Amino acid sequence: xxxxxxxxxxxxxxxxxxxxxxxxxxxxxxxxxxxxxxxxxxxxxxxxxxxxxxxxxxxxxxxxxxxxxxxxxxxxxxxxxxxxxxxxxxxxxxxxxxxxxxxxxxxxxxxxxxxxxxxxxxxxxxxxxxxxxxxxxxxxxxxxxxxxxxxxxxxxxxxxxxxxxxxxxxxxxxxxxxxxxxxxxxxxxxxxxxxxxxxxxxxxxxxxxxxxxxxxxxxxxxxxxxxxxxxxxxxxxxxxxxxxxxxxxxxxxxxxxxxxxxxxxxxxxxxxxxxxxxxxxxxxxxxxxxx
Amino acid sequence: xxxxxxxxxxxxxxxxxxxxxxxxxxxxxxxxxxxxxxxxxxxxxxxxxxxxxxxxxxxxxxxxxxxxxxxxxxxxxxxxxxxxxxxxxxxxxxxxxxxxxxxxxxxxxxxxxxxxxxxxxxxxxxxxxxxxxxxxxxxxxxxxxxxxxxxxxxxxxxxxxxxxxxxxxxxxxxxxxxxxxxxxxxxxxxxxxxxxxxxxxxxxxxxxxxxxxxxxxxxxxxxxxxxxxxxxxxxxxxxxxxxxxxxxxxxxxxxxxxxxxxxxxxxxxxxxxxxxxxxxxxxxxxxxxxxxxxxxxxxxxxxxxxxxxxxxxxxxxxxxxxxxxxxxxxxxxxxxxxxxxxxxxxxxxxxxxxxxxxxxxxxxxxxxxxxxxxxxxxxxxxxxxxxxxxxxxxxxxxxxxxxx
Amino acid sequence: xxxxxxxxxxxxxxxxxxxxxxxxxxxxxxxxxxxxxxxxxxxxxxxxxxxxxxxxxxxxxxxxxxxxxxxxxxxxxxxxxxxxxx
Numbered sequence: 001x002x003x004x005x006x007x008x009x010x011x012x013x014x015x016x017x018x019x020x021x022x023x024x025x026x027x028x029x030x031x032x033x034x035x036x037x038x039x040x041x042x043x044x045x046x047x048x049x050x051x052x053x054x055x056x057x058x059x060x061x062x063x064x065x066x067x068x069x070x071x072x073x074x075x076x077x078x079x080x081x082x083x084x085x086x087x088x089x090x091x092x093x094x095x096x097x098x099x100x101x102x103x104x105x106x107x108x109x110x111x112x113x114x115x116x117x118x119x120x121x122x123x124x125x126x127x128x129x130x131x132x133x134x135x136x137x138x139x140x141x142x143x144x145x146x147x148x149x150x151x152x153x154x155x156x157x158x159x160x161x162x163x164x165x166x167x168x169x170x171x172x173x174x175x176x177x178x179x180x181x182x183x184x185x186x187x188x189x190x191x192x193x194x195x196x197x198x199x200x201x202x203x204x205x206x207x208x209x210x211x212x213x214x215x216x217x218x219x220x221x222x223x224x225x226x227x228x229x230x231x232x233x234x235x236x237x238x239x240x241x242x243x244x245x246x247x248x249x250x251x252x253x254x255x256x257x258x259x260x261x262x263x264x265x266x267x268x269x270x271x272x273x274x275x276x277x278x279x280x281x282x283x284x285x286x287x288x289x290x291x
Numbered sequence: 292x293x294x295x296x297x298x299x300x301x302x303x304x305x306x307x308x309x310x311x312x313x314x315x316x317x318x319x320x321x322x323x324x325x326x327x328x329x330x331x332x333x334x335x336x337x338x339x340x341x342x343x344x345x346x347x348x349x350x351x352x353x354x355x356x357x358x359x360x361x362x363x364x365x366x367x368x369x370x371x372x373x374x375x376x377x378x379x380x381x382x383x384x385x386x387x388x389x390x391x392x393x394x395x396x397x398x399x400x401x402x403x404x405x406x407x408x409x410x411x412x413x414x415x416x417x418x419x420x421x422x423x424x425x426x427x428x429x430x431x432x433x434x435x436x437x438x439x440x441x442x443x444x445x446x447x448x449x450x451x452x453x454x455x456x457x458x459x460x461x462x463x464x465x466x467x468x469x470x471x472x473x474x475x476x477x478x479x480x481x482x483x484x485x486x487x488x489x490x491x492x493x494x495x496x497x498x499x500x501x502x503x504x505x506x507x508x509x510x511x512x513x514x515x516x517x518x519x520x521x522x523x524x525x526x527x528x529x530x531x532x533x534x535x536x537x538x539x540x541x542x543x544x545x546x547x548x549x550x551x552x553x554x555x556x557x558x559x560x561x562x563x564x565x566x567x568x569x570x571x572x573x574x575x576x577x578x579x580x581x582x583x584x585x586x587x588x589x590x591x592x593x594x595x596x597x598x599x600x601x602x603x604x605x606x607x608x609x610x611x612x613x614x615x616x617x618x619x620x621x622x623x624x625x626x627x628x629x630x631x632x633x634x635x636x637x638x639x640x641x642x643x644x645x646x647x648x649x650x651x652x653x654x655x656x657x658x659x660x661x662x663x664x665x666x667x668x669x670x671x672x673x674x675x676x677x678x679x680x681x682x683x684x685x686x687x688x689x690x691x692x693x694x695x
Numbered sequence: 696x697x698x699x700x701x702x703x704x705x706x707x708x709x710x711x712x713x714x715x716x717x718x719x720x721x722x723x724x725x726x727x728x729x730x731x732x733x734x735x736x737x738x739x740x741x742x743x744x745x746x747x748x749x750x751x752x753x754x755x756x757x758x759x760x761x762x763x764x765x766x767x768x769x770x771x772x773x774x775x776x777x778x779x780x781x
Contacts, residue, residue, distance in 0.1 A: 006708075006709050007743055009741070010709075011740060013761060013762035014740060014764055019738065042511070047511060048512040049516070049696060050709045051507035051705070053507050053706060054707045055502060056504075056506055056508075057506075058367075060394055060398075061391065064361060064391065067356060071325060071366055071368030072368035072369065072372050073368075074352035074354050074365065075322060075368060075371075075372040078322035078323055079350070079372065079374060102357060103357075106361050109357070110356075180737050213760075213761075213762040213763055213764070214767040216764055217738055217764055505706040506703050507703065507706070516698065520702060523698070
């Protein structure tokens with residue numbers, strides 16, 4: 001499949017955003033318009049006068065991707081051009097779960113035909129790894145650092161897919177860049193559905209999470225195999241498909257120890273109890289989703 | 292040049308100001324309308340919604356957004372795919388749009404947005420002043436201010452033509468005083484569809500977001516490029532100066548109606564005192580001028596229609612031979628104790644051979660009535676300045692001293 | 696180059712920016728082991744794995760940043776990362 005993201009972009013070696021964007025565009029094909037709010041992906045792909053995008057692309061602001069996408073969809077409709085052209089949002093977790101949630105909520109409630117892909121690397125990477133609403137429990141970030149009296153981020157991830165499903169979205173799915181076919185197929189499926197669809201793509205960041213540049217895909221797979229990131233599809237609010245991990249399930253510490261952001265859990269007193277809490281999150285996922 | 296405004300009495304109907312604006316918007320054949328309700332803008336968007344419900348605006352989508360921030364953000368997308376766009380807002384809504392205002396003008400995306408001018412909170416106040424749009428003067432939007440309902444209606448079509456001009460490509464605000472113009476019924480000529488189709492060409496931008504020619508919009512410009520984009524925006528504003536005049540003349544040729552271009556003048560020919568103002572207060576000032584002219588008081592009015600771009604040359608030409616300039620501001624630059632029109636007027640006279648004193652009055656805030664006797668007192672004080680020089684350069688007037 | 700108002704860019708123009716210089720290790724194929732599964736091409740974040748007519752692939756060293764994802768994921772261990780000689 002042809003890549004619609006040109007080389008020469010300034011993403012880090014092993015960049016998850018570049019991989020996620022490439023997969024998403026493989027799902028939609030070239031007849032699409034991309035809306036990309038503020039974040040690494042935006043900055044690294046469009047240093048003026050260059051752009052890495054081989055499809056029409058727009059960056060407006062941080063918190064308005066849902067609205068800009070709504071306007072593009074409405075504009076295309078009014079001009080009689082919406083027939084085939086897909087409207088694809090590629091946004092980070094901060095731009096989606098935090099600052100952009102009003103705008104995505106509005107777009108989904110109104111029912112615009114858009115495909116919204118959240119590329120979730122679990123922190124504000126563009127500004128230097130600050131905590132977002134998608135940062136997992138106990139991850140050390142620059143604004144939720146582990147310290148003498150802290151194990152890092154004190155809260156679990158916001159459940160964004162469920163929030164989007166509650167909007168009455170016909171298609172909500174989680175995916176991971178560790179499973180390329182899964183991601184490409186889900187974006188493809190979303191682009192064939194009328195109305196707003198939401199795909200939440202788990203995307204490990206070599207720089208922000210602290211692992212070797214060659215491990216981006218390996219870490220992504222491990223998140224799924226531990227049960228910490230379940231892959232599922234929801235159609236009209238009902239879970240219709242789950243990717244089983246069955247007997248291949250891995251303990252969470254195998255995932256955690258691959259990453260610098262969880263390193264403190266293996267050195268601090270009380271770390272084992274904290275890892276047990278993370279294991280409990282995975283166990284609950286395994287039970288809830290029947291992984 | 293002042294022109295006679297030929298209103299066709301046969302065509303006149305009595306409608307609310309908001310309806311006249313909504314009708315004008317419809318007549319301009321917009322493709323996307325995106326708005327969020329806020330007093331006193333609501334009647335405009337309600338009327339447009341009814342037009343939509345009745346199928347009266349063809350090839351148009353109305354987006355009922357969840358905030359003003361999204362109202363304008365949606366139009367960034369719509370304009371980028373080549374749609375003619377419209378929104379309306381006021382006060383808090385406009386303040387919420389602040390970031391998007393810069394973004395849209397920076398991307399050089401034309402649109403028209405009616406600002407139904409209202410005071411900003413706190414204290415919360417829904418009535419008229421012009422602090423909301425004045426506070427957005429550096430965002431790269433053309434700002435036009437209307438005196439009455441006929442003008443704001445006709446200004447809508449003019450604003451599209453200015454904004455969409457290839458030498459301009461800057462979004463435009465058309466500003467009308469909240470309640471005073473938006474909620475008042477007056478006889479007006481509703482913008483004529485046949486004439487508007489003649490006046491306003493179809494919007495056909497050179498560049499759009501189109502999969503057939505995939506361009507990127509909104510790239511980030513580093514210090515090697517950013518300055519040049521700002522320079523080009525300023526050039527566009529300078530181009531708009533001429534375009535605003537041209538469009539007012541073209542409008543006159545087709546519709547027979549004229550309100551001035553960048554500015555308008557009223558009895559300024561031999562005036563010692565020139566009052567400068569924007570918006571609906573113009574009507575009151577004209578009445579006072581007529582009354583005083585009957586007593587041989589040499590007072591005239593300079594109506595500022597375009598606040599952005601600021602019509603420096605046009606103003607200089609009018610005030611050159613006056614003995615005092617009086618600015619009326621329904622806004623304040625806090626910390627400077629001045630309204631914006633006062634500051635800007637002084638700034639364009641400095642470094643010139645024009646040596647006319649400028650005094651400023653801040654009034655009409657939060658919907659306070661501007662009465663005839665207030666204007667008369669201001670003119671008395673202007674006479675005092677001619678006789679004895681400036682004592683107070685800028686001040687609030689009609690303060691309720693008893694509650695301070 | 697003249698800038699266009701609004702900062703519009705022409706598609707795919709980052710191709711002028713050769714990122715190969717970022718590399719410390721470069722991937723090298725062992726074609727004897729390669730099964731043409733295309734995984735390396737699919738996963739490359741820099742679209743630097745180029746298909747050949749014979750079904751094998753080659754690296755575009757103008758852009759390859761040497762991340763090593765291809766080597767790490769190759770099911771047949773047909774890619775080696777070797778120290779870049781500069």
